[in-house]
Amino acid sequence: MSRALIEELGGIVGSAQVLVEAHDCAPYLTDWRGRYSGKALCVVRPGDTEEVSRVVAACATAGVAIVPQGGNTGLVGGATPCGPARHPQGEVLVSLVRLNRIRAIDLDNNTMTVEAGCILQQVQEAAAAAGRLFPLSLAAEGSATIGGNLSTNAGGVQVLRYGNMRELTLGLEVVLADGRIWNGLRGLRKDNTGYDLKHLFIGAEGTLGLITAAVLKLFPLPRARATAWVAVRDPAAAVKLLGLLRASCGERVSAFEIIGRPALALVLKHIPGTRDPLAAAYDWQVLLELTDTQEEDSLSASLEAVLAAEAESGSVLDAVLAQSVTQAQMLWRLRESISEAQKIDGLSIKHDVSMPISRIAEFIARADALLVQTYPGLRIVCFGHIGDGNLHYNPSKPTAQENAPFIAASAAVNRMVHDLAVELGGSISAEHGLGQLKRDEIARYKSQVEMDMMRAIKRALDPGNLMNPGKVL
Numbered sequence: 124m125s126r127a128l129i130e131e132l133g134g135i136v137g138s139a140q141v142l143v144e145a146h147d148c149a150p151y152l153t154d155w156r157g158r159y160s161g162k163a164l165c166v167v168r169p170g171d172t173e174e175v176s177r178v179v180a181a182c183a184t185a186g187v188a189i190v191p192q193g194g195n196t197g198l199v200g201g202a203t204p205c206g207p208a209r210h211p212q213g214e215v216l217v218s219l220v221r222l223n224r225i226r227a228i229d230l231d232n233n234t235m236t237v238e239a240g241c242i243l244q245q246v247q248e249a250a251a252a253a254g255r256l257f258p259l260s261l262a263a264e265g266s267a268t269i270g271g272n273l274s275t276n277a278g279g280v281q282v283l284r285y286g287n288m289r290e291l292t293l294g295l296e297v298v299l300a301d302g303r304i305w306n307g308l309r310g311l312r313k314d315n316t317g318y319d320l321k322h323l324f325i326g327a328e329g330t331l332g333l334i335t336a337a338v339l340k341l342f343p344l345p346r347a348r349a350t351a352w353v354a355v356r357d358p359a360a361a362v363k364l365l366g367l368l369r370a371s372c373g374e375r376v377s378a379f380e381i382i383g384r385p386a387l388a389l390v391l392k393h394i395p396g397t398r399d400p401l402a403a404a405y406d407w408q409v410l411l412e413l414t415d416t417q418e419e420d421s422l423s424a425s426l427e428a429v430l431a432a433e434a435e436s437g438s439v440l441d442a443v444l445a446q447s448v449t450q451a452q453m454l455w456r457l458r459e460s461i462s463e464a465q466k467i468d469g470l471s472i473k474h475d476v477s478m479p480i481s482r483i484a485e486f487i488a489r490a491d492a493l494l495v496q497t498y499p500g501l502r503i504v505c506f507g508h509i510g511d512g513n514l515h516y517n518p519s520k521p522t523a524q525e526n527a528p529f530i531a532a533s534a535a536v537n538r539m540v541h542d543l544a545v546e547l548g549g550s551i552s553a554e555h556g557l558g559q560l561k562r563d564e565i566a567r568y569k570s571q572v573e574m575d576m577m578r579a580i581k582r583a584l585d586p587g588n589l590m591n592p593g594k595v596l
Contacts, residue, residue, distance in 0.1 A: 125164050125213055128185045132167050132215070135177045140221070142166040151216050154203045155196050155263075156466065156473075159559060161204030163190065164213040170221045172238075172296060172304060172335040178217060179333065180302025188214040188589045191329035193240065193268030197275065198473065199558030201328045205593040219270050222335055228253050233341040234293060234310040239270025239334050246339070255341035258285040258377075262459040270334050276326035278554035280458075283510030284377040284414075285342065287554065288325055294338035295321040300331070300585040310338045323580065328556050329591040331584045345377075345414035349422045350451035353430065353442040354405035359484035360438035361409050361509055367433065368411065372425050378412040379510035380458050381483075386506040389464040390457055397457055400443050409509070410458050412451075461506055461515075469526060471504060471519035472533050474540045478549030480512045486547055487514070493539055494518055498529060513553040516540060537564065557595045565595075 133141045142148050143165045153160040164187065169175045182189050192202040204214045222240035229235070230253060237246055243264040250257040259272060261279035271277075273295070278287040285291065294309040307321055324332055355361045361381050368376050384406045391397055401408070415422050423444065433439035445451035465471055478486055487505060495501050502521050507514040518536065520526040529536075541551040545568050557565055566574060574596075581588070581596055 125187075128181065128187060128215070129165050131181050132165065132178060135181065136167055136169050136174050140168040140170070142168075148216075151192060151195065151218060152204060154198075154200050156198060159200035159203040161190075161206040162213070163204045163216040166216045166218055168218045168221050172222070172298065175217070175219070175222070175298045175333055175335055176302045176304050178215075179298050179300070182215050183301055183587065183589060186587065186589070187212055188592050189329075189333070190214050190216045190591055191270070191274070191333045192216055192218050193220065193271030193274070194242065194263070194266045196263040196267045197271065197558060198475070198555045199552075199560035201275070201556050201558030201591070201594050202271070203559070205559065209593050217333065219333070219335070220268065222270075225249050226336065228255075228341075229310060230255070230341075232310050235339050235341055236308060236310075236336060237269055237339060238336045239268060239273070241269045243267050243269060243272060250341055251344060253341075254344055256344045257291075257339060257341055259288065259291060262462055269337060269339075273325050273334050273337055274328050275554065275556040278508060278511065278513060280378045280380060280508060282508060282513075283379055284374055289322060291340050292321060292325060292337055293340060295324055295334055296336035297324050297332040297334050300587065300590050304335075305332070308336060308338050323584070326556070328558060328594050330581060330595050331590060333590075343416050345416060347415045347418055347422045348448075348451065349413045349426045350445040350454055351411055351426060351430065351442055352400040352445075352454050352457075353409045353411065354401055354403075354440040355407050355409055356438050356440060357407055357484065358487050358509075360433075361407060362480060362484055363438055364409065364411075364429070364433055365480070365510060367429050368413075368426075371429055372413055372422075375413045375415050375422065375425075376411070376510070377414045378410070379508075380410040381506060381509040381514075382408050382410060382458060382461070383503070383505040384408075385502050386461045386464075386504045387457065389468050389504065390460045393464040393467040394456075394460045397453075397460065400454060400457070401441050403441065405440055410454055458506070461504070465504060465517060469519065469523055470530050471517040472530065472536050474516040474537070474544075474551075475513070475553050475555040476516060476540065476544040476549055476551060477511070477513045477553035478544055478547045480509065482547040482549070483509060483512060483514065486543060486549070487516075490516065490540055490543055493543070494536065497539070498532075498536075500525065501529075512549070541568065559594060562593065562595060
């Protein structure tokens with residue numbers, strides 16, 4: 124069966140686009156963190172939506188599971204095969220990176236139609252060349268694909284102003300589990316004709332169908348930018364500062380990131396060419412950015428006025444405002460290098476939690492106290508998108524010898540962190556998805572009604588359970 128299927132797939136996409144040798148498949152079979160590795164019958168790289176449709180139909184007929192993959196930058200094992208232990212018949216990994224065309228830009232409608240394999244940075248640059256902004260921005264934007272961004276409902280650093288991928292998407296093209304193509308590529312902001320089907324597939328991690336293209340929203344290109352690195356007294360002071368900025372500057376506040384000292388220390392240790400922006404080492408700092416289509420002087424003046432007032436109150440301890448694009452890029456490099464620095468330093472127990480912004484300071488204080496009391500000597504790397512209530516909360520021990528037994532306690536640590544996040548009205552996954560990492564964990568936190576509805580949707584759209592099985596549910 125497997126040999127016949129591989130030959131059939133080669134007839135659809137060309138034999139050169141069906142990888143079967145171990146060394147050719149290897150880059151696709153391990154996730155970015157190196158936590159999950161799997162096996163696949165083959166890796167298939169279709170070149171257009173019609174080929175994706177025929178590949179899916181062939182796999183459906185053969186009863187073989189499909190694992191979709193974009194840039195393979197995910198953090199929860201959602202794009203990695205589960206392997207023969209879970210799927211004895213094997214899985215076909217469908218890489219969508221060859222679907223990399225920008226199909227159309229409609230400036231009057233402020234939309235761009237792109238294929239799922241487009242790299243996020245490619246989309247950003249194409250929008251900028253047309254005098255527009257596509258605002259999704261995240262550390263992996265040089266390798267993450269739009270399909271992966273959609274499948275995980277990616278957020279990034281500008282959710283505060285522009286929203287996550289759900290808010291940035293008007294229409295989708297999707298290959299369903301039986302190979303049929305749903306063409307929902309509509310650039311409409313109003314379409315009240317029944318269920319909004321695109322939202323079933325955004326955030327579904329490829330478990331309901333394969334997204335092959337999308338209509339994305341574009342925005343005016345900012346012409347003024349004010350970027351600041353600010354030391355704050357504590358997380359509560361950061362939340363207060365955010366509220367004051369939004370009250371005085373409104374939607375011009377486009378990014379507001381919190382960074383704990385351990386996170387910055389890892390970047391300074393492992394990432395060449397980085398340095399602390401401030402003269403002293405502070406426990407908590409914020410990286411914030413205001414953007415506008417108007418002149419830069421008024422933007423900087425508004426920011427400076429708020430920071431000066433908070434400095435007098437003692438909430439702001441120090442600050443530096445970027446004086447050039449290069450300086451702003453250097454500040455953002457510190458924030459965007461945290462995950463890479465952590466990967467270099469070693470394993471940690473990663474959490475991607477969200478909660479109401481008003482509960483962030485309480486969460487950090489209570490989680491820190493609980494974990495440090497239970498596991499003395501812990502190092503907690505805490506950072507994230509405080510502007511939309513999303514924290515990356517990653518504890519570890521500072522040495523490899525101490526860290527191994529701590530990592531072995533992941534289940535207990537996850538329970539502490541996740542229980543607290545949900546108690547405070549939060550979620551155990553803000554932007555990374557569930558994948559394999561939180562597939563079983565989610566059943567503890569969603570109601571039976573929610574789980575029943577999710578399973579009903581899965582059965583309706585994928586009755587054979589062949590679309591990325593073993594993920595999400």
